[in-house]
Amino acid sequence: MTTSQHTVNALQSSLSGINSNAETSTRPLECVELFAGCGAMALGLQQAGFIHPVMVDVDAYACRTLSANRTAFGKSDRLSITQTDVRHVDWQAYAGIDLIAGGPPSQPFSGGGLGAGQHDHRDLWPEAIRAVSEALPRAFVFESTPGLLRPSFSQYLDRLVARLEQPCSIQEDMHYKVTVVPLNAADYGVAQNLRRVLIAGIREDCGNLLKFPAPTHNHERLVWDKWVSGEYWERHGLVRPDASFVPKEEVSIYKRLLKGNTRPAGAAWRTCRDALANNGTAAPAARFEDCTVRRAARQYPGHTGSQLDLPSKALKAGVHGVPGGENMFIDDKGACWQFTVRDAARLQGLPDNFVVEGSWSQGMRQLGNALPVPVATVTGLWLNDCLNLPV
Template sequence: MMKSVELFAGAGGLAMGATLAGFESLAVVEWDRWACDTMRENQRKGHPLVQNLPLWEGDVRDFDWSGFPEGIDLVSGGPPCQPFSMGGRHKAFGDQRDMFPATVDVVRRLKPKSFIIENVKGLTRPSFHDYFQYIQLQLEFPEVDRHDGETWLEHLKRLQEEKTSGAQHFNGLTYNLFPILVNAADYGIPQKRERVFIVGFRSDLGAEWSPPAPTHSKDALLYDQWVTGDYWERHCVPESRRPEVPKHLVSQVRKLDDSLFEYDRKPWRTVRDALVDVPDPQKPGAHFFCDHNFQDGARVYKGHTGSPLDLPSKTLKAGAHGVPGGENMMVRDDGSVRYFTVRESARLQAFPDGYTFHGAWGETMRQLGNAVPVALARTMACSVAEQLALTQLRNLAKQTSRRKMA
């Protein structure tokens, strides 16, 4: 079985995805006690996706890696996004929460065959262009370490010079990087969540990775809703209660109808799709779902108006009341809003229903808003596992060919 290490594990979304992809974890590192309590609680309950994860609570910079073998198959993790997120302070390297240097240090120490690093779309903003390049070059040349007293811009210049001189002439550890921006909705997650993934393979492996192909699309959803009407039939919405085609989508729907659109992908999954069997938390029967308690106080803020039922949800935010919580709401059929419950939010992040969250509502919403959707994590980890298996087969074939020639 392939071996992995998980950094900045949070509530366990990325680690669970790696488990589903067939990786066996040697270490799961997370400093936040509430997130650790969530994983420990599910381990006590025997949840199969986390039961055997070797959880360590503490700062990744204090973890002892001396007993770990070099060349493990995968290092994965989502360094804290606040230094780069739209809602953060935008300080990047100047933010003490920037854990990319610690991530590079682990890669330098363990020399893994591959890594998966996840972060927010904000990392790709023009204002972070130089620092995003700096992150990538550090991961590409992890042994070109930063000198004492050297600024990150001075270090960036040295890395750029190393890159320009030709990585093929560098004798140290290097990685081939594949940075991509993905929308979780395109992979069947009922949430429009854009995230950066930096996937890397050790250069000596000769890996030829390409991103997993999207499986779902907005066009397919629009076709399902406004051309065939199958979407409304599935949800037993009578014609008298079906909304009209939104004005800004009329021309797009007309084109889909005129072109005899054919499904090459499945429809985006909507909030209604994800919560179809989850009762209203204010009505009888809701108590049968764990973590499904009504939270009062939802109201609309400018630019934060909640998620319509018949689209993937907006990106869940790591917050509760106020502006972050304004995106963690659903818009009911009658136009009123209420907060998503913890269970509903977990559905939108593709966590299993049996997975419970530790802490008060605001704390659990922070864990969920910071999480990697489990199904998306599995998709990415499976694509990496497949490439690692292919490289191993190619190397075995080369060795067999050499022996025959000898």
């Protein structure tokens, strides 16, 4: 029997076994994750009802982090954490899995990179396509940098979507409905202005694509809570500042809200102060649960820290020399501090009992590459709904 014939038989057997019980089965949904990183995406998907039999990442510290938190991902006795290059994985073993998820390296497409795209050796989107083509999951979702939407990559993105719509050359009748979703994590309850892109697909015989959920949080409500009602300061046990302290980026919103005198719908953006649980003004010697000392940082033009009472700048995987000061914040006295690993974990929506293995630089690299937990949870619930729709 040829390899292609074996693949077809394996897929047909697995797919028929899953789909025959799709409407009546109460089994938990399963997700295979490649480029799993520290597991923030996996944790969010687990909160949405997906369990993980397999997680794959090439980085040793990321795999140590996954292992240290394996009980958080559900059915931990079945979870296999594999440290390997995804190019060495045979995805046929997971034929018919409910979901394949992951975050291919974004450096080839990010604004801070060389912008070499497919010519960058770190471009592993072909491996994401191969995983889908070999396993033919019921659904898939991959996350990446908004740089992928730049005009210079438009042809690459078009080809990528086309390949994902019909990924398997040996089963040409197997198609996916694919969507590209740009979003800001702050709009979904993350204390970061972090823009990401999701590329998701539903196999045509397994459900239908719904519109991605609308944002639940917004800047207007934060401005209202701070400068109109004062609820924000009260929640933090602080004296409400005079309106003359409204920052320039919020002045126009503040004036518009005063004129309309109507509280905006939805929830307020979460801020650094919210995420750090009132520890934003801690002394430099203060220690968090991971015993990491908060270190002073230096500001200069073009390299400034995040404001406490706004969502942070997007965390970056770079450690020293991050160009815009993304991995630091300014306290109430104007002093600037580096985020600790625990700070960064909180900004990514990870609970305080989540262990991040490695040094500060290794921890920040893992967290800077992560999809925030709340975004992954919203995504997982959305995909679950899509899979439950009639074909």
